[in-house]
Amino acid sequence: xxxxxxxxxxxxxxxxxxxxxxxxxxxxxxxxxxxxxxxxxxxxxxxxxxxxxxxxxxxxxxxxxxxxxxxxxxxxxxxxxxxxxxxxxxxxxxxxxxxxxxxxxxxxxxxxxxxxxxxxxxxxxxxxxxxxxxxxxxxxxxxxxxxxxxxxxxxxxxxxxxxxxxxxxxxxxxxxxxxxxxxxxxxxxxxxxxxxxxxxxxxxxxxxxxxxxxxxxxxxxxxxxxxxxxxxxxxxxxxxxxxxxxxxxxxxxxxxxxxxxxxxxxxxxxxxxxxxxxxxxxxxxxxxxxxxxxxxxxxxxxxxxxxxxxxxxxxxxxxxxxxxxxxxxxxxxxxxxxxxxxxxxxxxxxxxxxxxxxxxxxxxxxxxxxxxxxxxxxxxxxxxxxxxxxxxxxxxxxxxxxxxxxxxxxxxxxxxxxxxxxxxxxxxxxxxxxxxxxxxx
Numbered sequence: 001x002x003x004x005x006x007x008x009x010x011x012x013x014x015x016x017x018x019x020x021x022x023x024x025x026x027x028x029x030x031x032x033x034x035x036x037x038x039x040x041x042x043x044x045x046x047x048x049x050x051x052x053x054x055x056x057x058x059x060x061x062x063x064x065x066x067x068x069x070x071x072x073x074x075x076x077x078x079x080x081x082x083x084x085x086x087x088x089x090x091x092x093x094x095x096x097x098x099x100x101x102x103x104x105x106x107x108x109x110x111x112x113x114x115x116x117x118x119x120x121x122x123x124x125x126x127x128x129x130x131x132x133x134x135x136x137x138x139x140x141x142x143x144x145x146x147x148x149x150x151x152x153x154x155x156x157x158x159x160x161x162x163x164x165x166x167x168x169x170x171x172x173x174x175x176x177x178x179x180x181x182x183x184x185x186x187x188x189x190x191x192x193x194x195x196x197x198x199x200x201x202x203x204x205x206x207x208x209x210x211x212x213x214x215x216x217x218x219x220x221x222x223x224x225x226x227x228x229x230x231x232x233x234x235x236x237x238x239x240x241x242x243x244x245x246x247x248x249x250x251x252x253x254x255x256x257x258x259x260x261x262x263x264x265x266x267x268x269x270x271x272x273x274x275x276x277x278x279x280x281x282x283x284x285x286x287x288x289x290x291x292x293x294x295x296x297x298x299x300x301x302x303x304x305x306x307x308x309x310x311x312x313x314x315x316x317x318x319x320x321x322x323x324x325x326x327x328x329x330x331x332x333x334x335x336x337x338x339x340x341x342x343x344x345x346x347x348x349x350x351x352x353x354x355x356x357x358x359x360x361x362x363x364x365x366x367x368x369x370x371x372x373x374x375x376x377x378x379x380x381x382x383x384x385x386x387x388x389x390x391x392x393x394x395x396x397x398x399x400x401x402x403x404x405x406x407x408x409x410x411x412x413x414x415x416x417x418x419x420x421x422x423x424x425x426x427x428x429x430x431x432x433x434x435x436x437x438x439x440x441x
Contacts, residue, residue, distance in 0.1 A: 044071045045354075045364045049334065056407035057359040057400035062336075068411070069337040076306050077338045079437045084418040094417040099409055099424045101349045103187070103326050104255055104279050111186055111253050115146035117409050118339065118349030118424055121356060122330055123169050123191065123259075125153025126176075127213040128368075129382050130389035136397030137356055138162040143398070144405055149189055149351075153213065155181035167257065170247070175218070182250045189282070190243060193261035213384055241276040248277070255279040257328070262286065262303035267315035274316075274325045282351065283308050285331030305331040306345060313346025313429055334358075336411030346429045357381050359404040360397045 040047040052068035055061075062068050070078045091097060103113040121137050128151065135158055141148040142165045149167040150159065154176015159166050168185040170177050172192075182188055213221075244256050257280035258273040260266065270281045285305025303311075309329050316322040329342045330351035339350050358364070361379050368382040376383025380391025412424065421427055 041364050043073045044332065045334065045358070046072050050358055050364060053355065053358045053404065054361075057404040060403035060406040062407050062411055069335055071334065076304055076332065077341050080306070080341050080434050081437055082340070082344075082415060082419060083433050083435055085420045089420055091417040091420060091422060094413040097413040097416050097422050097424075099412055101326070101425065105324050105326055106279055107324070110255055110279070113186060113255060115144070117144060117146060117405065118343060118412070119352055119405070119408070120146045120167070120349070121148030122351040122353035123149035123151030123167075123189065124353060125151030126156050127153045127384060130380070130384050130392065131156050131158055132389055132392045132394050132397065133360065133381055134159065136360065136392065136394050136401060138166055139394070139398045140401035140405065141165040143402055147187060150176075152176070152191060160184060179250055182247060182254070185251065185254050187255045187257050187280070188247045188251065189257040189259055191259045193259070193284070237272040237276050240272065244277040257282050259284055262305065262308035262331070264303065266303065266308050267312050270312045270316060271319050271321070274321050278325065280326045280328055281312070282328045282330065283312060283347075285329070305329050305333070305342065309342060309345040309347050310431060336408045337415065339408065340412055340415045340427065341434065343424060343427045344430045344434050348425075348428055355404075356401060359400050360392060
């Protein structure tokens with residue numbers, strides 16, 4: 001998909017009008033004023049999109065005078081638009097529109113998980129983010145009866161109070177993989193690849209791998225950590241099945257999610273994952289990831305998620321198994337409109353990661369690693385620095401995420417109402433309700 005060569009310049013007047021959104025009305029913030037950054041956002045996350053996300057996180061409502069629907073990327077979801085029906089046919093009581101989805105469609109005896117929104121939280125590991133950020137996301141997931149993933153950095157002790165809503169991830173480095181956390185999890189997620197850096201594995205800087213992080217990961221403090229690519233025990237569907245059998249032996253009730261990036265044959269990968277025993281196939285496309293992901297990787301390797309979703313959806317239909325597996329999408333999904341568009345392309349639901357961080361104050365400065373110091377995000381998000389992480393107070397962050405999800409659910413229902421659909425499940429695969437803004441239908 002084409003990207004604008006120059007990022008959209010921030011509207012300073014717009015920023016000045018909305019700086020209060022980060023602080024007003026929240027009892028838990030007590031760290032004083034902050035400076036407005038000299039530049040805000042990029043083509044995908046424009047200044048308006050960031051500010052509208054802050055507005056939703058502060059108020060629980062979509063803004064009236066900001067673009068909360070799209071960015072300015074000149075591609076991807078920004079080039080898709082819904083074909084709404086006549087206003088007289090809109091569903092009037094939109095609050096009654098169903099937005100829940102089933103995560104177990106295999107018909108087996110495992111947990112029947114049905115989050116009331118088509119969203120759960122993507123993996124951001126301890127070490128890449130602080131416990132405060134992880135706990136805020138987990139507590140919000142508990143409040144919404146949905147889920148969030150630990151990422152590959154292990155399972156901090158604090159998370160056990162939310163264990164029924166925490167997905168534990170098994171990734172190629174096996175960092176923090178323990179029998180206890182597997183047994184506690186409603187969903188166990190195998191991360192075979194990440195859309196933002198497929199084929200590259202993971203890297204945590206030495207400066208961010210402090211004593212607590214190292215203890216969690218079973219490593220030496222302040223030594224860089226690498227996750228290999230791929231799993232060196234998995235080279236076939238049979239190997240994949242053995243992985244899943246292992247988890248199902250340790251936790252007979254957990255659902256199995258398989259997270260993969262989007263190579264050209266991702267449709268075959270999805271079918272193989274289903275026959276290996278997966279309940280959820282999680283497609284992670286390019287353009288996702290935080291500022292810690294290499295730009296050259298996330299923009300040039302994985303297939304954009306808006307192309308991967310219909311490819312996999314159609315192939316699963318052709319194979320006769322589409323109604324037996326849950327298809328979840330991530331990788332550059334920013335807004336309620338993006339969520340609805342992903343579902344219309346063929347996903348059942350989505351995973352949010354960066355959007356959660358923006359709701360908690362991320363400015364998209366791409367300084368997640370913290371520059372030369374390696375301390376991490378100056379806003380206290382992607383850091384385990386004992387001083388910086390205190391910028392994110394849990395109660396404040398939970399409230400902002402709750403408000404943000406409230407506004408997102410409202411927008412999904414608003415879209416469904418204007419399409420004449422009373423259930424988000426009726427939107428799955430309805431590409432006929434989308435039009436491409438670059439021409440044609």
